[in-house]
Amino acid sequence: MQPNEEDSRIGLGDDCYLDLDGEFLMKDGERLYLTGMAFRLLRFLAEHPGEIISTQDLIRRGWGRDSMVERDELYVYINTIRASLEDTPKDPKCLRNIRGQGYVLYPRVKD
Template sequence: MSNVTLERNPSVLFIESDPVLAHQVSLDLKESGYEPVLATDSKTGLDKAIELQPALIIIDRMLAGESGIELCAQLRTKGNRAPVVLLMARDTIEDRVACLEAGADDYFLKPYRSEDFLRLVRIYLQPETSPTEQLRFGDLVLELATRRALRNGRTIELTMKEFELLKFLMEHPREVLTRDQILENVWGYDFMGESNVIEVYIRYLRLKIEDETQKRLIQTVRGVGYVLRET
């Protein structure tokens, strides 16, 4: 009898009440080498997320009976740390802030486009780096394998997008990065319309890595962008 263990493809839980969209997304995920798991309502989605521990969770914001944002908040309350992407039909400041506050890592705007969607999925399911690889700036350390930060020995848990943003800043210390550079390198896919999404994520990063007793590291360069440097 063979002792070889077959490695499973990364599982993606898709919580969507529209059967047509659910079918299309499932086909796209399978063709791209992922293992889709479907749920049509929030309760089933929550149960499957807890039972299966998928590598990525995608939730439609407009679920019947309960919003995707409420479901995302429940997942985080129960300790689920898998990346969560919300599908949204509109892009407003209120929606983006609500996504972040619920614990979502990102969002994808409808209408559904296979190429853009799969590009986003690949960002979150890319292979892990070496367990020992780190970035350092002053007393701030970013562990690339665990996707967490440490400052003065204090562990800081980051969402996937917070990690990617901080990583980009730490890869270019003391270099002023424009908003366009950040959008292109951190989001990595077509970003439609004028958005303050960077400002929202910068604010959340500052709340996590900077307290009243520590130096501010992420500096705003008005009219240009941001820079990682000590004052």
């Protein structure tokens, strides 16, 4: 999902988008602010919808190529993103883990 140049938004599915200028997530008419790191990670995932992004690629994207960040720290941010994006964070539909491969972002579909 590439940003719409006119309004700098990346659509994330039903009534949900990332506002790149304001750096917030709009979900169901509510403006949600994420930490800088969570926003950067979600933006990267949103720019590659449906693609499996490895855990290592997410760590490199968030913290830099030579980072010594542990996976557990990434998991904290994944949970933060899910808490904002998902209707039921413990049963994620949008931000899914593909065991042994990484994470993939699917468009949000309201029930």
